[in-house]
Amino acid sequence: MTITSTTPSAGNSLYGGVTNRRVTVRDLASAKARGERWPMLTAYDALTARVFDEAGIPVLLVGDSAANVVYGYDTTLPVTMDELVPLTAAVSRSTQRALVVADLPFGSYQSSPQQALESASRFMKEGRAQAVKLEGGHAVAPQVELLVSAGIPVMAHLGLTPQSVNTLGGYRVQGRGEAAAGLLKDAKEMERAGAFAVVLECVPAEVAAQVTEQLSVPTVGIGAGPSTDAQVLVWQDMAGLSPKVAKFVKTYANLHETLRDAASAYADEVVNGTFPEERHSYTG
Numbered sequence: 001m002t003i004t005s006t007t008p009s010a011g012n013s014l015y016g017g018v019t020n021r022r023v024t025v026r027d028l029a030s031a032k033a034r035g036e037r038w039p040m041l042t043a044y045d046a047l048t049a050r051v052f053d054e055a056g057i058p059v060l061l062v063g064d065s066a067a068n069v070v071y072g073y074d075t076t077l078p079v080t081m082d083e084l085v086p087l088t089a090a091v092s093r094s095t096q097r098a099l100v101v102a103d104l105p106f107g108s109y110q111s112s113p114q115q116a117l118e119s120a121s122r123f124m125k126e127g128r129a130q131a132v133k134l135e136g137g138h139a140v141a142p143q144v145e146l147l148v149s150a151g152i153p154v155m156a157h158l159g160l161t162p163q164s165v166n167t168l169g170g171y172r173v174q175g176r177g178e179a180a181a182g183l184l185k186d187a188k189e190m191e192r193a194g195a196f197a198v199v200l201e202c203v204p205a206e207v208a209a210q211v212t213e214q215l216s217v218p219t220v221g222i223g224a225g226p227s228t229d230a231q232v233l234v235w236q237d238m239a240g241l242s243p244k245v246a247k248f249v250k251t252y253a254n255l256h257e258t259l260r261d262a263a264s265a266y267a268d269e270v271v272n273g274t275f276p277e278e279r280h281s282y283t284g
Contacts, residue, residue, distance in 0.1 A: 014038040014058035020037045023099040025153045025196040032218045032229050040220055040232035044070050046094035048235060053095040060095065061133065062088040062230060064103040064163070076132060077106045081119055088127030101155055102129035102203045106163040109134050109143055116143035120152045135161035135198065141193040148194030156190035158183060159224065160202035171186045173223075175203040180210070187211045187219075199232065200224040202248070223248030226249045236248025 010082075014023060014031050015038055031038055040059040043049040044066045052060060066087055067079035088102045102123035109116035116134070123129045131153035133142055144154045159174040175183040187198050197218045200208045205225025212219040212228050216236040221228030223246060237245045269275035 009249065015056050022097060025060070025099070025131065027188050028099075028197060028218050028230075029216075038230045041231055041238065042066075042069075042232070042236045043091045043100075043235060047091045049091040049098075050094045052235070053098045057098055059101060059230070059232075060091055060098040061089050061101045062103060062127075062129070063133075063234065064105045064235050067105075067233065069242070075165060077165075081105060081108050081122060085122055085127045088129050092128035092130075099131060100129045101131045101133050102127055104132055108134075109140070113142045113146035116140075117146055117150055117152075120147050120154075121150075125154060131155055131196070131263055133157055135163050137182075138189045141189050143195035143259075144190060144195055144235045154193075154195045155197045155199060155220070156187075156193075156195040157199040157201065158186050158190070158203075159200045162201075171200045173204065175207045180204070180207045183207060184211055187215055191215050191217050200228060202246075226260075 012160075013036055014027060028038070038058050039072065040061060041052050041057050041059040042063045042065055043052055044062060049060060062084060064076040064079050064084065066084060067073040067076040070087065071079060071083060073079060084102065084105055086105065088100065092100045102120075104116065104119055104123075108119040120132045123132050132147065133155040135157040137156075137158055147154050160172065183200075183203065187200075190198050195217060197220055198211070198215065199220045199222065200211060201221075202223040203221075203225075205227065208219065208221055208224035209227035218229035220230040220232050222232050233249060234242070236242045236255075237249045238252055240251040241256050241259075243256070245251065266275065
């Protein structure tokens with residue numbers, strides 16, 4: 001596996017650094033201590049996960065966003081453990097360096113810490129993940145505490161939590177005005193409970209900066225401005241494959257157009273009889 005990097009301290013950095021082992025939560029903590037920002041992407045299959053691993057992305061999230069981009073649901077709510085565990089296993093098997101984080105889906109951890117432990121254990125044993133992610137603040141602190149005590153690293157998720165979209169009243173920015181204090185309180189509670197990182201989604205940039213400054217664990221922004229310790233995007237959004245993206249997404253390619261043009265070119269050659277050519281055929 002070859003990884004290139006433009007960072008001056010590539011030997012010690014998360015992006016493009018050591019390649020002979022997996023990135024660990026300790027590496028993420030060290031990156032925050034030295035002020036290094038790092039990228040995170042979602043991944044749901046072996047081929048793209050391998051590409052991102054080769055690119056040096058240090059953390060890959062098998063997100064419940066698979067509900068939308070893999071299974072075609074309108075929200076993340078319907079996706080199940082049985083649907084996510086095989087995707088996690090595929091990503092884990094096809095990567096060598098990235099820390100693989102599995103997203104606990106709606107209904108798999110909310111009822112009790114024991115339920116959370118059973119679900120997270122499936123991701124660790126069957127999916128071969130190295131960590132799990134769950135949504136919520138103080139209400140899920142007991143779940144975080146039990147998982148961490150059982151040896152399962154936990155990434156917390158605050159702000160816009162898609163699994164709570166119905167109670168939030170839609171996909172809206174969270175943490176504005178007086179709600180900022182509650183967001184900061186929840187972030188500190190997640191840190192106290194043992195979370196190794198906190199995702200901040202759709203949060204005002206100044207609020208995310210304040211949370212990042214006051215936490216000793218890394219923050220991961222998605223629509224939370226430039227001051228978080230890391231950034232995460234759904235890879236299909238980042239690569240221009242999704243038909244519609246949020247304001248916070250920057251697209252770095254246009255795979256929708258590329259794949260459409262490739263499919264059209266293939267179809268034209270089949271219809272016209274120019275594919276397959278002799279060099280694509282076997283002889284007796």
